[in-house]
Amino acid sequence: MTNSTGKKIGTDPRTKAEQVSLAIALALLAGVIGIVISLWLNSSGEPARFRVDRGLVRNEVGVYYLPITVTNEGAETGAQVTVAGKLRGTDDLESTTTFDFISGGASVTGVLVFQTEPTSAEIRVVGYQQP
Amino acid sequence: MANAKRQPAWKTELDDLMRAVAGAFLFGAPFLYTMEVWWKGNFTSPPRMLLLLGIAYAALILLNLQGGFRGERSKTRMRVMTDSLEALAIALLSATLSLILIGVIHLDTGLEAAMGRVINEALPFSLGVGIADNVLHPDDDTASEPDWQDQTWRGTFADAGATALGAIVVSASIAPTDEIPMISSMISVPWLLIIIAASLLLSYLIVFQASFGAQNSRRSQPGFFQSPISETLASYLISLLISVLMLWIFQLVRLEDPGVQWVSYTVILGFPATIGGAAGRLAL
Structure with a gap:
């Protein structure tokens, strides 16, 4: 037909x-x-909550690269998630990086760059936006 | 005897499904290269996802009443409803595979974000499946060919020109955006080979396997473009050339940039450009 x-x-x-x-x-x-x-x-509706895991430091001609993995353990998405690493005992030696989005349960990776050996550096999420 | 009867049914079904996939990419490619669509998927709540699926299904029912993706049009109410369900599944699968292809979904993506991205992209893909047959399937017997296409080189030139124009339309709108560098940063160099393979496959599917356009008359034309494999390869090369030209015009690549950046950006833009090129040849 x-x-x-x-x-x-x-x-x-x-x-x-x-x-x-x-x-x-x-x-x-x-x-x-x-x-x-x-x-x-x-869905728990929990706000974003971040965990930062460190990788192995890489030394390239006097510059130290510290890989980090940031995991959002909450349920809500965090936008512009900023991670800062600061060497203990100093005020100005700091490295920061920002991730556009980290969804609930998701992991992202990045690298912080230091001029000094950063094994003992304090690394934490210093802020994020709610999209 | 049974096999003889069964074979056409399987082939017809495969053709219909391939036509649906091709339609999904024809309509969905520009949305695929829009980062805001991915981003909205990061915080699309599950109820909103269900609403989007419902809207896509409703749109597919409307489209299936007059078209759809099958060569034989659905008639009964049940056929329209089940074809629409199939179309939605094809759109979701196409969106998922293409988001994996360009590195927007990977193992570290949270499940909710991945579902949000897929379902957001599935809406335009669904519309593409819904219009696959009635918009992109002119009848063979109504396709008129200009006299000058009788000459081999002119036929080839016309096909190449149509490919280039289609590729320009798509790549000129995507090349200036930040999506190309962003996608490039998300995938590895070996992964580019998979994008090349997918580009070639889709180009082939759109013009030949999916029975789009006035195929019989196209195949009766002389010219380099009338063999499926040579057409696919030639059109892909033209699409790559257009892509690299657009990238250079919009200063995404400069002479001093590393070769890997040139290759990566060109292959990534070549994917939608090839789809545009195939659509351009269909319009010829």
Whole structure:
């Protein structure tokens, strides 16, 4: 059968191929909707809370690179999350970096750069915005 | 005998699904390279995600009443509803794969942020699936070809020009934005090979595998562009050339920049540019 534009109109029973693709599509949709509902039900609404983990310091011709991983252990997203590292006993030797967004449960990595060995540096999140 | 009957049904279904994927990328590519869409996904709440899915499904039902992604149009109410469900699943899958491809979703992305990004991107992808057939499927017998296309080199030139124009339209709107350097910073150099493979595959899918456009008449034209593999390769190279030109014009790359930056930016912009180039050839 065709319509007014000459295009075939599907009136036949669903073929095996169509049944398979529909079954896969339904399974995918059920998975997506299930995850979203699960996120909704388990959402604690906790504000963003950050943990900073250090990596191994790398020394490149007198400059020290300290990799950090920042994890948001809360549920809400933090925007413009600023991390600062300060060498103990000093006021001005500080390195900072800013992450655009860290979602609830997500981790991001960055590097702080120091002129002095930073193993004992104090590293913490100094501020963020609520998007 | 049974196999002979079964084969066309599977092939038809595969063609329909590929057409849906191609439609999703044709419409969704500009949104894919918009960082604000990803960012909004970072704080899209689950109820809002469900609302977005509902809106996408409602839009697909409306689109499926008059078009959809299947060569044979759905008629019954149940067909329209199930085809719309399939279209939504294809949009979600296409959005997920493409966000992984450009490094916006990775293992460290939180589940809620990943779902938010996918579902935000799935809305334009859904519209692309919904218009896949009726907008991009002119009938073969109504396609008229100018006389000058009888000549091989002119046919080739016309196809190359259409590819370049389509690639310019898409890449000129994306090249000046910050998305290209940002995506480049999120992916590794070997990953560029996967983007190249995906670009070639999509270009092939859009013009040939998905039965878009007046294919029979296109294949009857002479010219270098009328073999599927050579067309795909040639159009990709043209799209890359347009991409690098746009990047240079908008000063995203300068002569003193390292080669890896040139290659990375060009391949990343080449992905949507190739899709634009394929769309340009369809419009020819």
